[in-house]
Amino acid sequence: MRDLFDAQLINGAWGDPGLYVDFCDERRALLFDIGDLSRLPPRKLMRLTHVFVSHAHMDHFSGLDHLLRVVLGRKDRIVLYGGPGFIERVEHKLQAYTWNVVQRYAVELVLEVREHRAEGGTRRALFSSRNGFERCDLPPAAQPQGDVLHEEHTFRVRARSLDHGIPCLAFALEERARVRIAKDRMTQLGLGPGAWLRELKHALLSGAPGTTSLQVAWQNRDGRHARNCRLDELRDIVLDVVPGRRIGYVTDIRDTEANLSELQQLLAGADRLYIECVFLQADAAHAARKHHLTAHQAGTIAAKLGVRAVVPFHFSPRYEGRAAELEAEMLAAWRA
Numbered sequence: 142m143r144d145l146f147d148a149q150l151i152n153g154a155w156g157d158p159g160l161y162v163d164f165c166d167e168r169r170a171l172l173f174d175i176g177d178l179s180r181l182p183p184r185k186l187m188r189l190t191h192v193f194v195s196h197a198h199m200d201h202f203s204g205l206d207h208l209l210r211v212v213l214g215r216k217d218r219i220v221l222y223g224g225p226g227f228i229e230r231v232e233h234k235l236q237a238y239t240w241n242v243v244q245r246y247a248v249e250l251v252l253e254v255r256e257h258r259a260e261g262g263t264r265r266a267l268f269s270s271r272n273g274f275e276r277c278d279l280p281p282a283a284q285p286q287g288d289v290l291h292e293e294h295t296f297r298v299r300a301r302s303l304d305h306g307i308p309c310l311a312f313a314l315e316e317r318a319r320v321r322i323a324k325d326r327m328t329q330l331g332l333g334p335g336a337w338l339r340e341l342k343h344a345l346l347s348g349a350p351g352t353t354s355l356q357v358a359w360q361n362r363d364g365r366h367a368r369n370c371r372l373d374e375l376r377d378i379v380l381d382v383v384p385g386r387r388i389g390y391v392t393d394i395r396d397t398e399a400n401l402s403e404l405q406q407l408l409a410g411a412d413r414l415y416i417e418c419v420f421l422q423a424d425a426a427h428a429a430r431k432h433h434l435t436a437h438q439a440g441t442i443a444a445k446l447g448v449r450a451v452v453p454f455h456f457s458p459r460y461e462g463r464a465a466e467l468e469a470e471m472l473a474a475w476r477a
C-alpha cells in the first residue's frame with residue numbers, strides 16, 4: 142500500500158526542530174515548525190501549502206524569512222497556523238522589510254495566517270504581496286469540530302495547547318483512512334497501476350457517487366493506455382478500507398500532569414510520536430527550569446500514550462556526541 146505521506150525531521154535529532162511531511166504523488170507538503178530550513182532545497186519549500194508553528198521561540202520560527210525569500214514571486218499561497226498572538230508576530234516580521242517593488246511581481250503571494258486561540262475560535266488575516274503585505278483581517282473561519290485545526294478529504298491536523306511556560310501547540314496529523322487495492326483484481330480488469338489510483342482513493346474517501354467518472358491511465362511495455370471507468374466499476378479492486386496512520390509532533394513542553402492529559406486526548410495509541418528529548422534525566426532540574434522534557438520523561442509519556450513508535454529529537458547541544466545516551470534513556474522508559 143502506497144502511503145499518503147512521508148514524514149522526516151528536517152534537521153534530524155540535533156539543530157532546530159521541524160518535521161517535513163511530503164505527500165507522495167501530490168507535489169505538496171506540510172511543515173511543522175520553521176526554524177533553520179537551510180537543509181530543505183527550494184523545490185521542497187515550493188511544495189508547502191500549510192505550515193504549523195508550535196510557538197514563536199526562535200528555533201521554531203526564525204525560518205519564516207528564509208521561506209519567504211524562496212517563495213516570493215514564485216508561489217501564490219501558503220497558510221500558516223500558530224497559537225495566541227501569531228498574526229501580530231507574522232505581521233511584525235513582514236513589516237521589518239521594505240516592499241516597494243513586490244507589487245509588480247507576476248505571481249502574487251498571499252499568506253493566510255490563522256491563529257488558534259486557547260479559549261476556542263480562530264482569528265484570520267491575509268497578507269498579500271500586492272499591497273506590500275499590509276494586514277487584512279478576515280472574519281473568523283467556520284471552526285471545524287473540537288481541536289481540529291485543518292481538515293481535508295484525506296487527512297486532518299488536530300492541535301492542543303500545552304504548557305511550555307508559554308502556550309505551545311502539539312500536533313496530530315491523521316490520515317483519514319487507507320484504501321488497500323487488490324492488485325490481482327486490477328489485473329483481471331485489464332488495468333495497470335498509475336496516478337489514477339490516488340484519484341480513486343480520493344473519490345472513495347470523499348464519498349463521491351458511484352456514477353463519478355474516472356480517467357484510468359497507465360503505462361506498461363505495450364505503451365500508454367487510458368480508459369474511462371465509473372467509480373462503481375472500480376469498487377471491486379478495493380480490498381478494504383483500514384484506519385489511517387496517526388502521527389504526533391510534540392516539542393517544547395513541561396513534564397506536567399496537565400500536559401499529559403492533553404496529550405492523551407490528542408495522541409493516545411498514535412502510530413508514530415516525534416517527541417522532544419532535550420536533556421538527560423541527570424539534568425532534570427535544569428530541564429524543569431527551561432520548561433523542557435528529559436529523555437526519560439519523554440519515554441514515559443510515550444509509554445503512557447501507548448504509541449507504536451517513537452522518534453526523539455531536539456537534543457541539547459550540550460550533549461554533542463552523546464546521542465546514544467539520550468536515545469537509550471528514552472527507549473528504556475518507553476519500553477518499561
Ligand SMILES: [Zn+2]
Nearest residue numbers: 198200201393
Ligand atoms: Zn525549542
Ligand SMILES: [Zn+2]
Nearest residue numbers: 196198305393
Ligand atoms: Zn521553546
